[in-house]
Amino acid sequence: MQTLVGSARSPVPPVVREKKRRPAGVRSWLPWLFIGPNLVGLIAFTLGPMLAGLGIAFTRWNVLSGLGGIEWVGLDNFAELFADPKFWKALGRTVFFAGLGVPLSIAFGLLLALALNRPLVGRAALRVVFFVPSMVNTVAIGMVWLLVLNPSAGLLNQALRFLGLSEPPTWLVSEDWALPALVLIQVWAGMGYQAVIYLAALQELPQDLHEAAMIDGAGAWRRFRAITWPSLMPTTVFLAITSFIGTSQGFGLIAFLTGGGPGESTTVLAYYMYQSGFQAYKFGYAAAIGVVTFAAVLLLTLLLWRFQKGRGLYT
Amino acid sequence: MTRSRTDRTLRTWVLSVVMWAIAVLFALPLLWMISASLKRNIDVFTLPVTWIPDPVRWVNYAEVWAGDPPLLRYFGNSLIVATVAVAGELFTSSLAGYAFARMRFKGRDRLFLLYIATSIVPTQLLLVPRFMFFQAVGLYDTLWALILPSMFTVFGTFLMRQHFSAVPGELAEAARIDGAGEWSIYWRIYLPMAKPVLAALAILGFVWSWNSYETPLIMLSSDENYTLPVGLTRFVDGDGGLAGGLSMAAATSSVVPMIIVFLVFQRQFLSALSRTGLK
Numbered sequence: 059m060q061t062l063v064g065s066a067r068s069p070v071p072p073v074v075r076e077k078k079r080r081p082a083g084v085r086s087w088l089p090w091l092f093i094g095p096n097l098v099g100l101i102a103f104t105l106g107p108m109l110a111g112l113g114i115a116f117t118r119w120n121v122l123s124g125l126g127g128i129e130w131v132g133l134d135n136f137a138e139l140f141a142d143p144k145f146w147k148a149l150g151r152t153v154f155f156a157g158l159g160v161p162l163s164i165a166f167g168l169l170l171a172l173a174l175n176r177p178l179v180g181r182a183a184l185r186v187v188f189f190v191p192s193m194v195n196t197v198a199i200g201m202v203w204l205l206v207l208n209p210s211a212g213l214l215n216q217a218l219r220f221l222g223l224s225e226p227p228t229w230l231v232s233e234d235w236a237l238p239a240l241v242l243i244q245v246w247a248g249m250g251y252q253a254v255i256y257l258a259a260l261q262e263l264p265q266d267l268h269e270a271a272m273i274d275g276a277g278a279w280r281r282f283r284a285i286t287w288p289s290l291m292p293t294t295v296f297l298a299i300t301s302f303i304g305t306s307q308g309f310g311l312i313a314f315l316t317g318g319g320p321g322e323s324t325t326v327l328a329y330y331m332y333q334s335g336f337q338a339y340k341f342g343y344a345a346a347i348g349v350v351t352f353a354a355v356l357l358l359t360l361l362l363w364r365f366q367k368g369r370g371l372y373t
Numbered sequence: 374m375t376r377s378r379t380d381r382t383l384r385t386w387v388l389s390v391v392m393w394a395i396a397v398l399f400a401l402p403l404l405w406m407i408s409a410s411l412k413r414n415i416d417v418f419t420l421p422v423t424w425i426p427d428p429v430r431w432v433n434y435a436e437v438w439a440g441d442p443p444l445l446r447y448f449g450n451s452l453i454v455a456t457v458a459v460a461g462e463l464f465t466s467s468l469a470g471y472a473f474a475r476m477r478f479k480g481r482d483r484l485f486l487l488y489i490a491t492s493i494v495p496t497q498l499l500l501v502p503r504f505m506f507f508q509a510v511g512l513y514d515t516l517w518a519l520i521l522p523s524m525f526t527v528f529g530t531f532l533m534r535q536h537f538s539a540v541p542g543e544l545a546e547a548a549r550i551d552g553a554g555e556w557s558i559y560w561r562i563y564l565p566m567a568k569p570v571l572a573a574l575a576i577l578g579f580v581w582s583w584n585s586y587e588t589p590l591i592m593l594s595s596d597e598n599y600t601l602p603v604g605l606t607r608f609v610d611g612d613g614g615l616a617g618g619l620s621m622a623a624a625t626s627s628v629v630p631m632i633i634v635f636l637v638f639q640r641q642f643l644s645a646l647s648r649t650g651l652k
Contacts, residue, residue, distance in 0.1 A: 088555055092476065093473070096465035096525050099524055102525075103521055104522070104525070107506060110506070173392055178388060184393070186636070186639070187396045188396065190635070193580060193632055195601065195631075196602060198624040201406070201605065205402075210418075216422060246402070254647060259647075303495055309587055310587050313586075331497055336591055341501050341505065345502070349498065359493055
């Protein structure tokens, strides 16, 4: 990054290596011509906004006076945030939502992948069926589940009544059940993707360990615990990290299905941020929520990373 | 020996039956969506559920496509956004990926690390600044606010770099000896070989763009600019409680193109997806 002029090489040994490696005729600015279009766009639309996001968190913006209405307020937004009971409740709901949804969808994804990795009748078609929800946009998913979860005539409650539950939950219109219902939808929509990633990893696993363990008389569960699970650890950590970061984090579903309600029962952090910024026009406050979310995700990522380093089979 | 083989066949059959049963349950919501899309509004909720609509109202689709809200318009917007965004992404990421993989320059590895680090930033952090930026430059409420950020992706660059790193370098050496310039080595030799990966990236990018809901929700305000997912919300009546036959016809219409894309390009699609998981 520091040097656009590659000729500013250090005079010590690397010179020789550089010379040997750099093919004749490649000019030092040429790589930047290739990377340029992508890098410029990335700086404008991702890196720049990222830094700006950090900055905006320390400002208050009066939208009506345009960009001139931005005022530096130091740590005010964060002080307000940490004293805001709505924030803590939203954080709690986020922990519930992700803490339940991510492990569930990963677990179901893994089970599904293990099953689909065996010989099955119509296996290709099965894979398609389970993957299809991953191709459906959030709003269509929401509309379908609005039907399925309809308290009186929805598919789910009809089934529950048939099974003898006389008063099934009212799901999206109940303060207690709306968030679990969103977890259910998220798991249904996401497990096909998780399964595809796991399947790819399963097919890369060397078979010899399994065969050796089989000869030693290890049962299926034992083989899973001792070989498959540890070998899949990098994949599991990858899926956990990406699902926690997950662009949606339920925000889309919540925006469409519940609008944070009933009451505040589904106002998770991502949605609280949306409300603060795009409905209450407190952009500095919203950015502060974004920064806190980022910090939490970063911490979680590092923790998972360390965890994997200790556990993976090939590390 | 034969015993264990029959044993195994039996197990395969049992597992198959179980999996198919689960698959049917799993698919019920979407099957109901299709079934409801062919019903009159009053027939959507019946006790017990009717799976085969009676009468079958194909006219729901005709109404939804011709009427207001303008589904056709949303459809066109989604198509424009996805096509332009994907074309841009293919162009910029193949170039950058190629340089990261096949060229040596100072700071390359550090820059690539920065790329990777960027991918763990949650989109939420980016929403506010992007919104303010597009407001300031007058692109708020235009399709460009959706297209531009998706043209320059870390993911695409990463995928292309992975591919170009795995291609042997001898071809370039040979071409260089023959006096070919760097651009023509890239354009004539390496890019044509990357066609399968480019196809995979194109399909993934197209689907992501098509299904994207959060960004258009924030960046667009006028109905005529809506993309499909945001436009779909207009088919649900105010209280959001009852989504009838017409709204299901609209939802089905938004989903079918993606399912066709998936069925046609299944192999490329799944291989690209699984590549994202193998670092």
